[in-house]
């Protein structure tokens with residue numbers, strides 16, 4: 506279901522068919538548990554919601570010096586790492602207020618509710634899109650042509666705002 510959502514978009518028929526399939530499976534599980542009359546709580550969670558990537562890609566290549574930082578892209582987020590603090594600051598200045606399409610934060614200055622500040626895996630810098638976009642690095646990778654995947658049609662594109670379509674899902678049912 507997640508793969509279909511990323512690939513085809515959250516509103517696509519392919520994604521709807523997966524939602525229906527998962528719904529039937531959970532329905533069968535629920536009915537089976539009910540028939541056992543055992544004290545079982547059924548909890549269903551998701552790791553993220555999704556919305557359509559309507560505003561295309563944001564290429565970070567013009568702002569990034571690949572010799573001084575490492576960039577890990579994850580859809581609407583980019584995690585930027587550098588072992589030398591001077592390179593972190595250089596990258597921050599190269600990104601800060603350079604485009605209305607994204608924001609960049611020093612990890613230590615991210616909003617506390619994101620829980621990034623104390624986690625070095627979050628990157629020394631964190632960049633997030635401001636719109637329904639995903640980050641890409643279009644610069645060819647050191648001589649080898651990087652296989653270019655088609656851009657995703659669905660993503661958790663506004664994780665910063667915590668917008669409704671991108672919220673996580675949690676539901677439970679208690680034994681009857």
Ligand SMILES: [Zn+2]
Nearest residue numbers: 507508511553
């Ligand atoms: Zn996903």
